[in-house]
C-alpha cells in the first residue's frame with residue numbers, strides 16, 4: 249500500500265500559485281519554488297557527510313527528548329517541511345506514526361518513494377500543505393512530537409509557523425524540535441573556510457544568507473531571535489543544542505567521510521555545551537508548551 253498522500257486545504261490550493269511541472273505534477277501550495285525544481289539534489293545533499301551529520305545530530309537530539317510512553321506505537325509525530333521525509337522515516341522505524349507535511353509536490357514524491365523503500369509507508373501519512381496554514385491542516389493538540397527542521401529559513405512568517413506548531417502539541421510532555429541556520433555560523437564559515445573577510449564582515453548583521461545548494465537566499469537566526477520566537481509562541485525551552493559546531497570549520501586535510509564517526513562523537517559532546525551554541529552552523533531548540 250503506498251504512503252497515504254493527501255492534498256490538503258482545497259480552498260488554499262485554489263488561491264495558491266499554480267504551476268505544472270514537466271512531469272505533469274501540480275506544484276501548487278504556496279511554499280518555496282526552489283524545492284520544486286530539483287528535489288533529488290536535496291536528497292543527494294543529505295547523503296554527503298555534511299548532510300548526514302546535520303540529520304544524524306539533530307535526530308540524536310530529538311531521541312534524547314522523546315516523550316516516555318510504555319507503548320511507542322501510541323506516539324504521534326508531525327514532520328513539518330519534511331522534505332524527503334528522512335526524519336519521518338527514522339521516527340517511523342521506531343514505531344511512531346508520522347504525519348509529514350511539505351509544500352513541494354516534488355519533495356513529497358521523493359518522500360513517498362523513500363518511505364516505501366524503507367518499508368515504513370504504513371506509518372507515514374504524507375500531506376501537501378503550507379506550514380503557515382498548519383491550523384487548517386492538523387487537529388489542535390494532536391501530536392507528541394513536532395519537527396520543524398530547516399523550514400523556518402524559507403517561510404515568510406516564522407512566528408506564525410511556530411505558533412501553529414505549538415497549537416498542535418498534545419500537552420506538556422510533547423516536544424517541539426526546531427532546527428535553524430545560525431547567523432554567526434555564516435560569519436565563521438566565510439572567515440575560516442573561505443578566508444573571505446569581506447563576506448565575514450557582511451554576514452555579521454545579515455538577516456539573510458546565501459544558500460549554496462539552490463542559490464537562493466536563506467533566513468539566518470540568532471539565539472536571541474529564536475528565544476523570542478519561541479516565547480511568543482508560548483513555548484518553554486527544554487534544551488538548546490549546537491549542530492555542526494565544529495565540522496564546518498575543520499581544516500581540509502581532515503577527511504569528512506573517513507573521520508565521520510569521530511566527528512559525530514565530538515559534535516555530540518560539543519553540541520550540548522552552551523558555550524559552543526553561538527558558533528554552530530545550526531541551532532536546535534527542544535521546546536515544550
Ligand SMILES: C[S@@+](CC[C@H](N)C(=O)[O-])C[C@H]1O[C@@H](n2cnc3c(N)ncnc32)[C@H](O)[C@@H]1O
Nearest residue numbers: 279280283329330331350351352378379397398
Ligand atoms: C531545507 S528543506 C528541509 C527538509 C527537512 N525538514 C530536512 O531537515 O531535511 C526545507 C523544506 O521545507 C519545505 N517548505 C518550504 N516552505 C514551506 C512551506 N511554506 N510549507 C511547507 N513546507 C515548506 C520545502 O519544500 C523543503 O522540502
